[in-house]
Amino acid sequence: MAGFKEARGDLQLESVTKTFGDFTAVDGIDLTVPRGSFFALLGPSGCGKTTTLRMVAGLEQPTAGRVMIGDTDLTGSRPYERPVNTVFQSYALFPHLTIRDNVAFGPKRRKDKDASTRTDDALELVQMTQFAGRKPHQLSGGQQQRVALARALVNHPEVLLLDEPLGALDLKLRREMQVELKRIQTEVGLTFIHVTHDQEEAMTMADTVAVMNKGHIEQLGPPAHLYDLPRTRFVANFLGQANTGVGAIEGTDGEHLVADVFGTKVKISRARSQVHDGEVLFGVRPEKVTVSRQQPQGVGNDVKGVVRDVSFLGVATSYLVDMPSGATWSCYEQNLDVEPIDLRPGDEVWLTWNPGHAFGVPVEEA
Amino acid sequence: MSSLAQVSQVAGDPAVHPTAPAPETEKRSWTAYLLLLPGVLWLGVFFILPLVQLAAVSLQSRFPGFPGYYYRDLNFENYLSALTDYAPHFARSFLYAGLATFLAFVVAYPLAYAMAFKAGRWRNLMMICVVAPFFTSFILRTFAWSQILADEGPVAAVLNFLHLLPGGHIINTPVAVVAGLTYNFLPFMVLPIYASLERADPRVIEAGGDLYANGFTTFRTVTLPMSMPGVLAGTLLTFIPAAGDFVNMELLGPQRGKMVGNVINDQFLAVPGGYPVAAALSFTLMAAILAMVFLYVRRFGTDELV
Structure with missing residues (x-):
């Protein structure tokens, strides 16, 4: 595919800044996410975590700074040129396509010869095979969530982005999906970047948590470290x-x-x-x-x-x-x-x- | 209706309301009927009854020797005459309406798309511009078009100057009729398409880009299919009135080669004793449009999204 960048390695943000008019949403973030890790961006609404995620996806371009995967500079490239897929908040499934066609969308665009097998495997992974013929509106929130995950995973992206993926689910289902997501991440071994405002969710799933506030990262580390030894007042109060x-x-x-x-x-x-x-x-x-x-x-x-x-x-x-x-x-x-x-x-x-x-x-x- | 059903379930469940009175549901369903009453009465008196009357007229026969007098009959020759004598008029009506619908779609889609995704703070102004023609009468606007397209008008003058007008005229040609139909029904195409595009979740369109579809592919595989309910509604709202229209042909069209709407109009108003044939033509037109709409919706309609 023209322009597609086959990048491999750790995700790196170098002094990434994003401003909207007078408002600085993301203020010079430096971040390295090791390949294969489960990374959480945790913060209150408006802290810049979703904007950061969208810049990794290519849905926003940084005002300054660079987005890299391994040695490949992705800054300025379009979303469809990046080896990155997103699980959107509220799922954003294609309403006019069946579950199977939703999942097969990415592989088909990439003219993948194994599109059909990979689609089957992805549906299997999220246990949605029996619903393949349905339309999104015929599924429950939890089921749509699984389909959105399969639709992104099927492409084996170098980095998978999850934008508050569990926010619309009720508490019990959310707990189940937390375990499920962790299982899938371990199974496929991809880099997951999970954006959430739910500290419990971040602590349960992530290997590393970055607490964001007002466009910058307050503290970064394993959840137990952040909880045990916060370095700022914000982290002390936000986490537990x-x-x-x-x-x-x-x-x-x-x-x-x-x-x-x-x-x-x-x-x-x-x-x-x-x-x-x-x-x-x-x-x-x-x-x-x-x-x-x-x-x-x-x-x-x-x-x-x-x-x-x-x-x-x-x-x-x-x-x-x-x-x-x-x-x-x-x-x-x-x-x-x-x-x-x-x-x-x-x-x-x-x-x-x-x-x-x-x-x-x-x-x-x- | 589903909420009514739920209410009745709850009210009828003794475990929930041991002493709940049953009339609660009856009262609610009476409210529904009361709300329907004005509309049902209006349609009954001014739509259903005239339609039955028209059906009766379409089967009447003339009294020989008394022009303008009819008697009750089952004279299906009126329909035969409608189909055989006026087949070219039907064909023209559907051709011109089809062309106008297509042209309106070509103009309306980019406009609706720009309004939904690109207009920003100009969106409301654009919306007003689309709806503004409704503030003047349909006839008046069509008269204005007869001025615009007249031989001494600006369009013909420019085209003649450039030697781009083979016949020398636009007014009183089928081109003028199709142009008038396209113009007059354009808002009915723009508004539903705009509504369906505006309702589309922008994240779904972003998801197309995220899943390796470039701008054009995303439009073709995501945006356009998602707006199909609007396209469907817009084409129906344009084609149906355009196929039955006679004003554009009357004011902008040629003397010969009229549309079926003009024939019906003339048969009712100008031809003595033309009522039965006019009524038969009306019913034939209605049946033909219904059949076409049915096939069209079956082919392109997406039941989940309409």
């Missing part, structure tokens, strides 16, 4: 829940920074803080906080608060505790004991946590 407080760093105590947070001395592991003097936003995840009636000894951090609310969740009990600073913290206690501590709203409790579980980030958002 975080109990936070603002304090002034007063000194060090061995490996720990000592900060004055709501009138109490709080220790943060030095290696886990992005700031080492001045103001720090200190945080700890809810499941890392222990609730007890008596002040425990030697843990390192403890604060006295008042229970506001108790919710029994089965595997865990969730507490909301009003802190002296005025903030409300949440804590999860796993229900390991037969008789858990019986707390009621209004009770005074001690919250404790290990300094090695806390993190410190700059107070100001970047």
